[in-house]
Amino acid sequence: MTGTENRVQHTISECTxxxxxxxxxxxxxxxxxxxxxxxxxxxxxxRFKDLQRRVEGITPKLLSKELKELEQNELLVRHVYPQTPVLVIYELTEYSSSLNDIIQAMSEWGLQHRARIQSH
Known part of the structure; x- marks a missing residue:
């Protein structure tokens, strides 16, 4: 039996x-x-600095860029509190929870893949 016998055939439109x-x-x-x-x-x-500490290795410029893009895609919100100094807090949106299963699946696959590679 070859590996291709177990594959499901899809139409071009399904693949696209x-x-x-x-x-x-x-x-x-x-x-x-x-x-x-x-x-x-x-x-x-x-806060920005807390995120920078938590996401090790990211530069402030890159963190700022990534936060803006995540905000544009409605995965996080930026709360600005007018005080001195200005307080900015970043928070996930409810919509971001739609990624939970994807992140979990990627994490599990990554761990399995690491174990597979290390065992060879």
Whole structure:
């Protein structure tokens, strides 16, 4: 039995639709920082400096860029409190919880993959 016998056949339109969905998801979550930022914020709302400490290795400029993109995609909100100094808090939106299963599946796959590679 070859590996191709177990594959499900899909139409071109099904493949195109699936590929479009994957591209859209990757566009929103691209790079190495967006998911770590989302995971850090899943612990609760955070100030910029707290996020920078939690997401080790990210520069302030890059963190700012990533936060803006996550806000544009409605995955987090930025609360500005007018005081001296100005207080800015970042918090996940309810919509961001739609990523929970995806993040969990990626985490599980990553752990399995690491174990597989290390065992060889």
């Amino acid at each position: 639709r699936a590929l479009s969905g994957v591209r859209d998801a990757l566009y929103v979550l691209n790079g190495k920082w967006k998911l770590p930022i989302i995971i850090a914020l899943s612990e609760g709302p955070k």
